Amino acid sequence: MDVASPPTLQLRGITKRFPGVVANDGVDLTLHPGEVLALLGENGAGKSTLISILYGLYQPDEGTVELAGKAVRIGSPAHARALGIGLVPQHPLLVARHSVAENLALGGSGALFPARGVASRIRELSAKYGLEVDPAVRVADLSPGEKQRVEIVRALLGGARVLILDEPTSVLTPQEAQGLFRVMRELRADGRSLIFISHKLDEVLDVADRVTVLRRGKVVGGVPTAGATREGLAELMVGRSVDFTRKRQSGSAPGGALLSVRDLTASGSRGLPALRGVSFDLARGEVLGVAGIAGNGQSELVEVLAGLHPATGTVTLDGQALAGGARTRFRAGVAHIPEDRIHSGTVPSMTVAENVALRAYDQPPLARGLARDLGQVDDLARREVEAYGVATPGIHTPSRLLSGGNIQKLILARELAGAPKLILAVHPTYGLDIGATDQVHRVLLERTGSGAGVLLVSEDLDELLSLSDRIGVMVGGSLLGPFPAREVTRESLGLLMGGAHPHSVPGAEQGVVA
Numbered sequence: 001m002d003v004a005s006p007p008t009l010q011l012r013g014i015t016k017r018f019p020g021v022v023a024n025d026g027v028d029l030t031l032h033p034g035e036v037l038a039l040l041g042e043n044g045a046g047k048s049t050l051i052s053i054l055y056g057l058y059q060p061d062e063g064t065v066e067l068a069g070k071a072v073r074i075g076s077p078a079h080a081r082a083l084g085i086g087l088v089p090q091h092p093l094l095v096a097r098h099s100v101a102e103n104l105a106l107g108g109s110g111a112l113f114p115a116r117g118v119a120s121r122i123r124e125l126s127a128k129y130g131l132e133v134d135p136a137v138r139v140a141d142l143s144p145g146e147k148q149r150v151e152i153v154r155a156l157l158g159g160a161r162v163l164i165l166d167e168p169t170s171v172l173t174p175q176e177a178q179g180l181f182r183v184m185r186e187l188r189a190d191g192r193s194l195i196f197i198s199h200k201l202d203e204v205l206d207v208a209d210r211v212t213v214l215r216r217g218k219v220v221g222g223v224p225t226a227g228a229t230r231e232g233l234a235e236l237m238v239g240r241s242v243d244f245t246r247k248r249q250s251g252s253a254p255g256g257a258l259l260s261v262r263d264l265t266a267s268g269s270r271g272l273p274a275l276r277g278v279s280f281d282l283a284r285g286e287v288l289g290v291a292g293i294a295g296n297g298q299s300e301l302v303e304v305l306a307g308l309h310p311a312t313g314t315v316t317l318d319g320q321a322l323a324g325g326a327r328t329r330f331r332a333g334v335a336h337i338p339e340d341r342i343h344s345g346t347v348p349s350m351t352v353a354e355n356v357a358l359r360a361y362d363q364p365p366l367a368r369g370l371a372r373d374l375g376q377v378d379d380l381a382r383r384e385v386e387a388y389g390v391a392t393p394g395i396h397t398p399s400r401l402l403s404g405g406n407i408q409k410l411i412l413a414r415e416l417a418g419a420p421k422l423i424l425a426v427h428p429t430y431g432l433d434i435g436a437t438d439q440v441h442r443v444l445l446e447r448t449g450s451g452a453g454v455l456l457v458s459e460d461l462d463e464l465l466s467l468s469d470r471i472g473v474m475v476g477g478s479l480l481g482p483f484p485a486r487e488v489t490r491e492s493l494g495l496l497m498g499g500a501h502p503h504s505v506p507g508a509e510q511g512v513v514a
């Protein structure tokens with residue numbers, strides 16, 4: 001880190017207000033050349049808002065932004081890129097049927113480069129920073145990690161001196177995350193500056209030089225990572241101590257069979273097989289974890305069980321055939337915490353209260369006959385908002401105005417409100433801060449205590465290892481395992497997710513079922 005030259009980026013007194021909330025409240029932030037700064041904060045703390053200001057998506061109400069000592073007003077994302085600020089989005093914006101070079105030929109600044117010239121620049125940048133991006137490959141054939149590296153190349157092609165990475169590891173295997181950190185260190189060694197958003201404190205300690213913590217829109221602390229601990233950072237973020245111990249690990253199915261799935265076969269969105277004969281049992285009181293790289297059938301498995309996707313095979317819940325659409329299954333005791341929480345989990349234009357009542361609105365106590373009891377709806381919403389700590393200006397605020405993490409809390413509150421027998425939880429803590437994550441884990445385990453079974457699909461291996469009794473791995477539409485959780489590790493799961501044969505992976509040799 002070069003502290004003699006002016007900071008690459010200096011924010012002073014940045015304030016951004018939305019109706020009912022001050023999302024950024026006088027934020028000061030400094031980023032030096034050759035520095036990785038982690039931006040930490042609970043859900044709704046104001047991280048996305050600050051990033052949006054830096055990337056020209058929002059204008060601050062007050063405060064100034066300086067780049068290399070010069071005050072700038074960042075009018076738009078194109079302007080941000082022209083000023084040397086690049087954003088690596090959480091979900092890559094690439095056209096699947098085109099090659100990497102073709103995608104990037106449509107330049108970051110909007111200019112059209114000749115694809116051939118771009119290909120050689122891509123090769124150069126790829127070699128320089130160890131990105132391993134091949135310009136000729138079709139985007140459709142890339143893994144999530146590879147797509148992310150293409151986005152990094154895109155930012156570098158545009159001349160980015162400041163790179164913003166928004167929860168970049170949430171879609172990666174542990175091995176891929178380590179690869180990303182190597183790239184980040186190369187970029188730092190080259191004098192570029194990086195802002196890194198993550199809720200995973202181990203990663204922050206591993207790759208960042210310094211941490212700035214936001215709480216309720218304000219900077220509440222900034223520390224170098226050298227000498228910092230996970231517990232210390234957690235406390236700075238949430239203002240109280242957080243328990244990181246492994247939550248349970250019985251390693252065996254606790255109760256009798258609750259859910260039996262036999263030979264489930266389904267096709268995916270493009271008519272390709274998404275599930276190839278998946279069979280397993282889930283016991284009462286059990287958490288069955290499902291690991292896998294996105295796109296290997298996990299989503300389809302859950303959608304089939306939730307009644308949202310057709311399939312062949314048999315499924316029984318509590319000895320009864322599980323059939324029908326989503327509403328029928330909800331009534332039969334199936335709760336679903338969906339992957340795409342913004343679009344399929346809530347109705348963005350409806351209020352917080354209406355979204356909480358969305359599932360049970362036509363049943364008592366929320367309805368009497370055909371009439372809805374709005375007082376009851378509001379009471380329920382108030383109780384759930386309080387219980388889950390949903391940060392919202394009020395229960396009549398449209399849910400689209402909530403931060404990502406708070407929308408997720410809203411869905412959890414609604415889905416777990418009844419007494420579901422089976423909880424299908426897809427990335428239930430994705431994007432949630434550590435306090436909320438801890439709370440969701442406790443709620444899920446509480447439900448297993450009263451006999452519910454949980455099918456937990458997660459890309460966070462620590463989460464799977466900490467909560468699951470057994471863990472299966474989805475690869476190419478097939479389920480490997482499930483294996484007792486205490487016999488597998490982050491590394492062995494990572495290898496299985498990447499396609500290694502179970503017989504070559506320690507801990508997984510025994511547990512394969514046909």
Ligand SMILES: Nc1ncnc2c1ncn2[C@@H]1O[C@H](COP(=O)(O)OP(=O)(O)OP(=O)(O)O)[C@@H](O)[C@H]1O
Binds near residue numbers: 023433
């Ligand atoms: N366009 C908007 N209109 C109204 N309120 C908003 C808008 N965008 C964000 N907010 C509010 O501003 C606050 C900060 O939200 P922001 O998305 O910046 O938080 P965050 O730290 O990124 O949270 P998360 O980790 O959940 O993504 C929240 O209370 C949110 O509800």
